[in-house]
Amino acid sequence: MAEQSLRIGRTAMMLALTEEEELINLNENVVWCVGKVGTMDSQKIVAAIETAAKQNGVINGALYREVHSLYHAILEAIQGVTRGHLQLGGVLRTVGLRFAVVRGKPYKNANEGDWIAVALYGTIGAPIKGSEHESAGLGINHI
Incomplete structure (x- = not known):
């Protein structure tokens, strides 16, 4: 398992779950948005x-x-939010999501290369205000 400081998925989820990125102590070896x-x-x-x-x-x-x-990490994260179904509008569902993308080296051995994590957090539901519920998804892929 990757060391705590090298967990790009955890870092991505923390960024997606907070409104204040500066409060998160990020590993200097990651790039994120x-x-x-x-x-x-x-x-x-x-x-x-x-x-x-x-x-x-x-x-x-x-x-x-x-x-x-990145594309595969995004699709994996969307599947988490939508419970395995990538359809939204076609089945009258809408999302309001905060996302984070983190790139880093999650393994001690640098030869393992860069990996990318995409975290999504927000709401999903019928396109009627107040009819949504929380949902989250995480996708991680090697580059």
């Missing part, structure tokens, strides 16, 4: 997270392997 997305379209979740990760230097958008790794 946070953002928010509200939508009835899962494609918009992917687009928002991918855009934030590129703009904040978490991934290099010109390298397919980095974009591809």
